[in-house]
Amino acid sequence: MLQQFEKHINHNFPFLKEKRLLLAVSGGVDSIVLLYLCRQLDLSFAVAHCNFQLRGDESDDDEQFVKAICHELRIPIFIEKFVTAAFAEVHKLSIQVVARKLRYEWFETLLQNHDYDYILTAHHLDDSLETFLINFTRGTGLEGLTGIPEQNESIIRPMLKFSRNEIEDFAKENKLPWREDSSNASDKYLRNKLRHHVIPILKELNQSLLTSFENTLTHLGQAQSMVDDASKIVYRKVVEDGNGQKKINLSELLQLPNYRAYLFQWLNPFGFSDWNAIYDLVEAQSGKQIFSVKFTLLKDRNYLVVFPTQIENPEIYFVNEHQNEVKIPLKLSFCMVDDISVQSTNTIFVDENLLQFPLQIRKWQQGDVFYPLGMEGKKKVSKFFKDEKLSLPEKSNTWILCSDNQIVWIIGKRADNRFKITKQTTKIIQIQL
DSSP states (O other): OOHHHHHHHHOOOGGGSEEEEEEESSSSHHHHHHHHHHTTOOOOOEEEEEEEOOTTTTHHHHHHHHHHHHHHTOOEEEEEOOOOOHHHHHHTOOOOHHHHHHHHHHHHHHHHHOOEEEOOOOOOOOHHHHHHHHHHHHHGGGGSSOOOOEETEEOOOTTTTSHHHHHHHHHHHTTTTOOOOOGGGSSSSHHHIIIIIIIIHHHHHHHTHHHHHHHHHHHHEEEEEHHHHHHHHHHHHHEEEEEEEEEEEHHTTTTTTTHHHHHHHHHHHGOOOHHHHHHTTEEEETOOOOEEEEEEEEEEEEEEEEOOOOOOOOOOOETTTTTOOOOOSOEEHHHHHHHOOOSSSSEEEEEEGGOOSEEEEOOOOOTEEBBBBTTTSSSEHHHHHTTOOOOOHHTTTEEEEEEEEEEEEEETEBGGGOOOOOOOOOEEEEOOO
């Protein structure tokens, strides 16, 4: 497998030899083998490990396992703990979707802040087959059936040519240690149901299933490439770009015999999903609209117009107890101190015993109220902004630090009186912007 991996890198990703890489290592057999292979090829890399805190002590044991391996092999390592379950509850998203979002956002931050070039993940051929079946069962277009891409901008998946069995056999032959994720045994998630019950039957029916699947992916990829080429040619004739919006000329569009296919290609990246409603919009009255999470599709006389929907920023970031710093959405440091110095707009001191973790960092919202430090009573945040003569952009860029939905600090502006230091305070936290 080492020789095959080296040949694959030399042929498809030779540029990796001159780049600084981040390896996503969970501690499972796939990522441990990837680490070993990259080390054997003498690639320059560090490890990034995510602790999603979803499996109690098991998650922490995974973290310690990966940390120990990196220490033994003298490999730089970055570790991040995520409050995944809380984030999922706040945003009403599935654990899997949230974990993916948090993981890749953090990876991109590491790339930018530490001058790494690419992220390598250990996705393999069985993962690609599972993704194919998930998309197939949920309903998808051609793009959803082309498997996991080997490269997606800064993310590279160099092990997609290898099966799970090949990877495990290689790990056993080389006596590599790894951790088993107990959640993989559960049928709670669709991916696991397919892995445990559907794919074994398919492999019984066709012992060369993975080879056949690879061939199918090749053919589907070629077909997708032709579709993309045709879509780009027609796009230049039918769509007008400008002023942050796209205007689809319906007179030109309706001359195409397969205009619905082109609409799907052009609008799918904007998150639209109700395709029957979109196709009906072509013949609808002017003024009718359809919404995705971030975009609006408007029927405007002889055009369909796509533009960003103006929505309030819903993002919430969490700060764990004992966390020393955060870097997103802005840089804050947290440290215990024995005494307080002068409090300023960029530095506050709070009573730790009054805080409820995890803390939340979010944008201010209409209706927010706080108790300004140094004043009696409460005040609306909007009134505070008005008194401070903040411009609209300054208001939009203001973040709030909260404890159990109570404002601790309008960051960089004013602390809240409820969390101030008193004679009864025994533990002081300095928070600095």
